[in-house]
Amino acid sequence: MERNVAFIAWMDGEGWTAPDLAAELNTAIGQSTGKPGTLSDVTVRKWRSGETTWPRIAVRLALEAISGRTAPDLGFADRRRKTRTPPEDPMLRRSFLNTTIGASASFVMAGPAPSVGTSDVLRLRAQLDSLRSLDDHRGGHDTLEQAALAGAQEAARLQAKAATSRTRERLFSLAAAFTAAASWSSIDAGRLDGASRHLDRALTLAGLAQDPEMVMQVWNLRAMLARQREDYAEAVASAQAALATAIARRSPLHASLAHARVGVGLAHAREARAALNCLGRAEEALARTDPAQPCASWIAFYGPAELHSLTAIVRDIVGDPGEAEAASHRALAVLPDAYRRNRAYTTARLALAQLHQGDAEQACVSGGQVFGIMAGTPLPGRMRRLLGDFQRELLARGPAALASQWTDRHRSEWSSV
Template sequence: MTGNELLQRKIAQAGFTQAELAEALNDWLRARGEEGTVSDRVVRYWVTGKIRRPWKRTRLALEAVFGCSLEELGFEPPAQTSPVRTTEQPVNRRSFLNGTTAVAASPLLGATPTVGFPEVSAIRRKLDALNALDQEQGGHDQLERAALSAASEALGLQQGTATQAIRRRLFSLAADLTATAAWTALDARAFARARKHLDSALVLAGMAQDSVTELRVWKTLAMLGFNTHRYADSLAAAQAAQRTGVARRDPMYAALGHTQAAVGHAALGDRQSTLRSIGYAEEALGKVTHAHRPTWVSFFGPGELYSVVASTQQDLFRPAEAEAASYRALAVLPDQFRRNRASVTARLAISLLHQGEAEQGCAKAEEVFELMDGHPLPGRLRSLIGDFHRDLLTRAPDSRTAIEWADRFRTEWI
């Protein structure tokens, strides 16, 4: 075990940085008339285990903000002291009055914020569950509605008493959930709804001062532009994602921005810029270190990079290169990302067909339905299968393979 893993887990569950936790603790202390002196360095000492038992007033703040005991946060319990027996003395009136006043005031002084880490963590768990469902099944109306409902819940909590750090985190969650709704609407090809959600998410991300969600919104706007054939807008949105603060600080997000820019360049037919952006993305991905990041980022890795290479090579009319990249993507894409694997497989089917391998292409297209395991195909995936079907009828309209494939799967995708 390295450091205070319980505290690390609690902070990660709430989605806070060490600086944000320090700010939340200081807000709690200041609300009670005390000086807020907790720094992110102190939080780092707690996380690394260098400090195993905080000062008393900080202990109270930690318990109030997290809504649990010090032991549940991985700290050492207070030392047990034996009561000192003294001979009974006459009651001192002044001491008695001071003590009574302190007892009467203690409920007020010890009152915790109405909204704190537990509420934030509960909404974050909903966000994580929705992102996991999206990665497995793809976008659909029910997921979109659930994300918007959770976003509304996060905004509703703003009516309670909370520290500024908690309020920003609630805005951040609302932005992230609204972006999730936008993404699932985009995946279902409900483009007008996706754009509406993205506009709202961008405002909420600004209120939260959350550059991670801001990058997510710009990236999704870039994908929206690509899917609606507004390729110049798509590239501009990808470049806006590259300019976010988090893209400059974290190579993972830098790589995300570069891959999205590559998609825009390829759609505009700029092969050299596409290859350059892919190279930048690969270089940035090689610098990524383990760190806590939102669950929506978990899809991104070498497999997704190869998937983008396959997509851009297909757009640049290089089917052999698209085929090779698709196989590389499928070799490393995690099994739980079924929708992503199905999308790569559909593109692989198209690249095979474009090289004259109709029978192999049909076999790969069949695998798309097997990968989705009976779940309805999301709109974008249905569109890819539709592209394959139309290309098949164009290139081999009278072949036995085309007729059999169309007869067998017409009811599954129409």
């Protein structure tokens, strides 16, 4: 009998205990069928141990609705059958999913609407994922920030009506995640005054949710906010607080990100050797991660491409622009297409690294590519600030004619996006 490693990883990653998951599944089954489930923590432990490899259909559908993954993705398989498993009743699946995603409870059962539960959590998670996708494509802006704050308000309101304590915690966690998204949008847009207030609120909500993942996210954003404010001592302290969280202690992926953030802060503080040591620890931690393991959506951006990008920043700051350029190229080579804003930002860093090596002509080519990457949407404030740094350094270092040419183009394209 083999333990269900995939299911165990999902449960542990989401912070589920066996009793809480059983209770949540029973609620979801009740919302779908009109008859509450009868699962217990013993049932869940049998799934973990591998003693039960294929739960009954209503339970599998509840698991899929709560986790967002198929039963096989969670490590379940019908090993008792040598023949092909008969197809499931499509009406049952459609009825269950329509209920759990909040389409219409009356599709399955008559009577009053169910209390707040899994369907609300799934709906809000989908909204949050949509906002994150918009951020990846366009970057921070006022509409995104306001939408995130509205999501946080709804999640906080719904938790008071939650059917179970576990649902209440998940809604508090979502309220924290929405608030953190609003903060990040504010940081990326260059509006730093409101970001700190949002992060204070997000940290409170993360505590109410008892969610170490969210606590880590808040400290990560605090490090980024402090860096934008040029308060490098606070940037280092915040990144170290992220590194000290429970999730960073047990997850090499989270630890890698925290080490890299500490490195960026130390580089700005002119502690070059310590900064490079942190990058080394970030690389070692990232090498220990399993790409096949699921991770929270907020940290899905972090991987080899992002570490290369952060390495480029550190290398350029400590006076090694050649290595910074190489790291930028490595980042761009493996960066997924969905991260358009990150691609533009890394390209702007590439331009700076080339300029710092005295290659002003190539730097202008790279800097101009930023506008093409972001064509059709306004540049986020953080990117405008970086391009402003590039323009000022180009005027100080580059040939006067080339600098004037790029500035003219910079001015016209700046106003057109």
